[in-house]
Amino acid sequence: MRALIIVDVQNDFCEGGSLAVTGGAALARAISDYLAEAADYHHVVATKDFHIDPGDHFSGTPDYSSSWPPHCVSGTPGADFHPSLDTSAIEAVFYKGAYTGAYSGFEGVDENGHATAELAAATRRR
Template sequence: MKGLLIVDMQNDFCAGGALEVKESEHVIEPINKLIEKFNKNGDFIIGTLDWHPKEHKSFGENSNGEIGKIGELNGIPQIWWPVHCVENTFGAQIHKEILFFENKIYKGTSIEIDSYSGFFDNGRLKSTNLHKILCENNVDTLYVVGLATDYCVKFTVLDAIDLGYKVYVVKEGCRGVNINENDSILALENMEKMGAHVISIKDIKF
């Protein structure tokens, strides 16, 4: 079965948010088209959400780290981020223009470790329920969209490939942070190298 995986389409990553991804507004229309298509075909839809406690140590202000710079958090390299997607706040809510979908996975809930991937934390110490839910719904093929290409999309895709899913990344439905200018381009190339198919929405015929 096919599944649409929508990564972190939350207010804090969209225009005006605490960790705004440039051009994030351009992914809303293609994502909504895919939601409509998957709903019409009776395929599975699920989304991930960053859901951080306010004390999360990936936040620069909580770890005395300079925003955008790399440090170390519990032995794992960590980029220091501004406070974002704090659980039960407006910034953590899914953008109001994204069409409703029911199934959601919450990640980044442990204070001590960040979680870019929708499947595992950054140290692969714990998993979310995403793989379990996909298996329960017989999903073996994933179409992935969302924010951001160079972080949560990339690591979710790489873990999905490692877990045995066939993965398509729909490029119109993704945008990146791009701390470095070519980060998103390099992320897409890395995903392709590892086995993902980077496609255009017009290539989806089902």
Template sequence: MSKKALLIVDLQNDFCPGGALPVKDGDKIVEPINKIMDKFDLVIASKDMHPEKTVHFDKWPVHCVRGTKGSEFHPDLKSEKIDFIFEKGTGNRDDGYSAFEATNKDLEEFLKENNVEELYVCGLATDYCVKASVLDALKRGFKTFVLTDCIKAVNVNPDDGEKALREMKDKGAILIESKSI
């Protein structure tokens, strides 16, 4: 029997207001995500787990270093409901934008072993790790949904989030709001 899974991308302290690399209103998606967790067969999450020194920090401020408060989930996220956490960006040479780049477990293999055919993606940030994870899920043949009210963009350029949504939709992602689940 096929299942549906919720993938929560990088809802970590450093990406929320007050963190090292904050996404504006990044904390505002916690409540709607908490409300839908029980509607899925599986709830999984990704986390940036960077080493102290990595080429990734040539592009970005230091963030989500393994073992720091910044790498922890937002405190209001019901993390006890998460079945498995995929760690990415763990090496010195990888950015680890996509959850499919996890180094502690193969996400594609995990989803297939658990008969997941539909993947619902939420989290931070729309224009980087959410987009990369969604595009990788589509390439691997998963029916992929983006929960538009459960994501926020960095918006280095003001329309980066909108561009990312268009690109994901153009590649086959289905854009929906969480209330329609």
């Protein structure tokens, strides 16, 4: 069984975002192109960095190691998927970092509270 996990392709991590990475928009387009050509995945899921109140993860003077400028804040356009990412194949989104910093997609939960790790275990069982 093949699964694809799309990680944090969000506006704040692409050009123009508060924590932009050069090439982020191009990567969003490339992922969409790849999905259009390689549709043989059993599961396609995505993660989102999704902060509600992450405590000291945000800082006015970030060290870019354990503290960062505000980014991917719940309810803001920065937390949305980049518009170049075609999300039609994504069957579940796992949100991470609501109340703390999170650096792994396997720390996330979906809208029903199911952990990303549960998806990984279910995929291995099939």
